[in-house]
Amino acid sequence: MKKAYLGIDIGSISTKGVVIDSDYHLLASDYIWTEGDPVQAVRTLIDSLKEQLSDDIEIHGIGTTGSARKLIGLMLDANVVKNEITAHAVGTKAFYPDVRTILEIGGQDSKxxxxxxxxxVDYAMNTLCAAGTGAFLSSQAKRLGVPIEEFGKLALTSKHPVKIAARCTVFAESDLIHKAQVGYPKEDIVAGLCRSIVLNYLNNVGKGKKIMGPVVFQGGVSKNIGVVKQFEEVLKEPIIVDPNSHLMGAIGIAILSSKQARDNIYPLEFKNITFETKGRECEHCSNHCEILNIYKNQKLIDTWGNKCPRGLQV
Amino acid sequence: MSKYKISFPHMADYYVPVRYLLSHLMEDAEIMVAPPITSKTIELGSKYSPDFLCTPFKYTLGTIIEALECGANVIVQAGGGCRYGYYSELQIEILKELGYDFTYLNLVSCGKTDIKKIYQMAKKLNPHFSVLKACYYGFITIKMVKYMDQIDHIIRENIGFEVKENSFIHLKQEMLEHFSQVKTYRELFSLYHQYKKKFLNLEIKKPKDYFKVGMIGELYTIMEPFANYQLEYELAKFGIAIKRYTNVQYLLFEKKHEIKKLLRQTSDYIKYKMGADASDNIARAKYFCTHHYDGIIHIKSSFCTPEIGAMPVISKVCSDYQVPVLFFSFDANTSEVGIRTRIEAFYDMLEMRREYEKSISRN
Structure with missing residues (x-):
């Protein structure tokens, strides 16, 4: 039997899963939309991963990362539950040992x-607002009637990208509408948008940090060649985009789980297991803590969200 | 019984000395501690505040409204060297518009403390007001603040390593209860030393190479645990000793003596005072960098202008000394999950750096 490790990165927009062996080779991978239901997304994802695996594979460790890491970690009984910053760093390091800078732009956050x-040695993450992230890019693509998959290609055809305010998403959007209404060609607007994402990222996340090569770019937005090209122009550095750049968080967490693997084998069978979250508001004081009770097979296994022990009472 | 019911905005545990002072100076009035800060407080405060004002304004306005709702009719508020100096004027206008009828005792108006005006006000609230008594109890209160802050230093350095859960917090509650009942300075003094011993004797499990993190930032958000989502405590739980110089003792009594020294120490980065606590924080950042701290965390409320000015300098200091720094900006509604992710990543980074340093020294 061959030892393997499962890593799952449950983001706000998409859920990524990989199975790797002890030498960090990819045995199976998938990328699906979370669609606001991480539990269901993970069930679908695991089914798809199982189909890709041969029968002599045993899962010896499970790691979860991403914004739903805690919930899914409980559901899968993961041996490692870690934040996505560490996961991305570990994953990228395994493939590019001399990397100096990792740029990551995802659906809701960028780091x-x-x-x-x-x-x-240092990291930064966007604060408060989702300016310059994938969510903004995809909503603007919809407004312009450009499929998000075509977006990057269209941007590459532009010779004179328009200037779009880069500071804030709201300003960028009104700027964009204005540029469209005065009749700029679509490819120039799209290229301008890619540039504004890059400038916004460097201003809001980078904030003057020294960016040194080799630079690796990942996260969903790294699949957009328009943004990659703008990064290269602004940073004057070659940008490395791994073919698995969108899976790097999942790979990282799988590596971390392999390092802390115990001897037990995970069956990866969730068909007969029910898993639900019940939310309620605690009435004991005016904090009104939002208490989340997590049930596995109708049995309470964990409670989150209480600021004090009173919230634990069901 | 007088008709006055005096209250004041909350900040951390400092309601204990404030209540102590007021209750000894205004014997006839009822001193009411505002209800503890909860999500409702900040909801109320944000509802009636201009959106782009700094968050402490919203918190203090929220507590004042809650206190007024509980029947307070005199509010005491102070001021400071930034927008804080203008809080009271704006809060009076907002609260009047909301239809509350109350007296506002403004200790700092237009950036200045008018002793004569405060005296007249105190005389009005309590006709038997005595300056001599005010001096005596003022002295005890100042000492109480100092002792509380000194105990807090001990707590921050050790709470992350406590063996029995919440032992530090419970002991502090007990201490504050005793503090608020002291009658003489001598009593306070001996209580302080008793509790200091108790705190130092609490059982802890501190490894030899524990992490040390320095905290700097805007005064209200860094001191009020509710406003920073208990960041200090969350961080300590990872097994980190925390150092923070910003406290009331420093701001009120030490700052004016130390600021020149601090400016001198950071003369390679800044020339002039930058308003509020910006220069202090830069100096502290440099201190932490040069005294083997593993990392620095900077906290501010959104729209805090002096700290926004300090942040680029702090990043420069930290990149020069290669000490990681993490910036937090808190608003009325920040996602707790996001904070957690950042703290976790910060801790992982400290650990990885430590491992790397060890591997270098081994070779």
Whole structure:
């Protein structure tokens, strides 16, 4: 039997899953939409991963990361539950040992990780608002009637990208409407948008951090070649985009789980297991904590959200 | 019984000394501590505040409204060196428009403390007001603040390593209860030393190479645990000793003596005072960098202008000394999950750096 490790990255928009062996080779992978239901998304994802695996594979470790890591970690009984910043750093390091800067733009958040000798020395994450993230890009693509898959290609055809305000999504949007209404060609607007994402990212997340090569770009937006090209122009550095750039968080967490693997084998069978979250508002004081009770097979296994022990009473 | 019911905005546990002072100076009035800050407080505060004002304004306005709802009719508020200096004027206008009828005792108006005006006000609230008594109890209160802050230093350095859960928090509650009942300075003094011993004797499990993190930032958000989502405590739980210089003792009594020294120490980065606590925080950042701290966390409320000015300088200091720094900006509704992710990643980073340093020294 061959030992393998499962890593799942449950993001706001998409859920990514990989199975790797002890040498970090990819045995199976999938990328699906979360669609607001992480539990169902993970069930679908695991079914698809199982189909890709041969019968002599045993899962010896499970790691979860991403914004729903805690919930899914409980559901799968994961041996590692870690934040996505560490997961991305570990995953990228395994494939690009001398990487110095990781740019990551996802659906709702964006981050920058700086490494030196394979050690994370600094990182930054966007605060408060989702400006310059994939969600903004896809909503603007819809407004312009450009399929998000074509977006990058269209941007590459532009010779004179328009200037779009880069500071804030709301300003960028009104700027964009204005540019469209005065008749700029669509490819120039699309290219301008890619540039505004890059500038916004460097201003809001980078904030003057020293970006040194090799630079690796990942997250869903890294699949957009228009944005990649703008990054190259602005940073004057070659940008590496791995073919598995969208899976890097999942790969990282799988690696972490392999390092802390115990001897038990995970059956990956969830058909007969029910899993539900019941939310309620605690009435004991005016904090009104939103208490989440997590049930596995109708049995309460965990409670979150209480600021004090009174919230634990069911 | 007088008709006055005096209250004041909350900040951390400092309601204890404030209540102590007021209750000894205004014997006839009822001193009411506002209800503890909850999500409702900030909801109320944000509802009636201009959106782009700094968050402490919203918190203090929220507590004042809650206090007024509980029947308070005199509100005491102070001021400071930034927008804080203008809080009271704006809050009076907002509360009047909402139809509340109350007296506002403004200790700092237009950036200045008018002793004569405060005296007249105090005389009005309590005709038997005595300056001598005010001096004596003022002295005890100042000492109480100092002792509380000193105990807090001990707590922050050790709470992350406590063996029995909440032992530090429970002991502090007990101490504050005793503090608020002291009658003489001598009593306070001996209580402080008793509790200091108790705190130092609490059982802890501190490894030899524990992490040390320095906290700097805007005064209200860094001091009020509710406003920073208990960041200090969350961080300590990872097994980190925390150092924070910003406290009331520093701001009120030490700052004016130390600021020149601090400016001198950071003369390679800044030349002039930058308003509020910006220069202090830059100096502290440099101190942490040069004293083997593993990382720095900077906290501010959104739209805090002096700290926004300080942040680029702090990043420069930290990148020069290669110490990681994490910036937090808190608003009325920040997602707790996001904060958690950042703290976790910060801790992972500290660990990875430590491992790397060890591997270098081994070779």
């Amino acid at each position: 920058m990780i700086l490494l030196n000798h394979g050690v994370v």
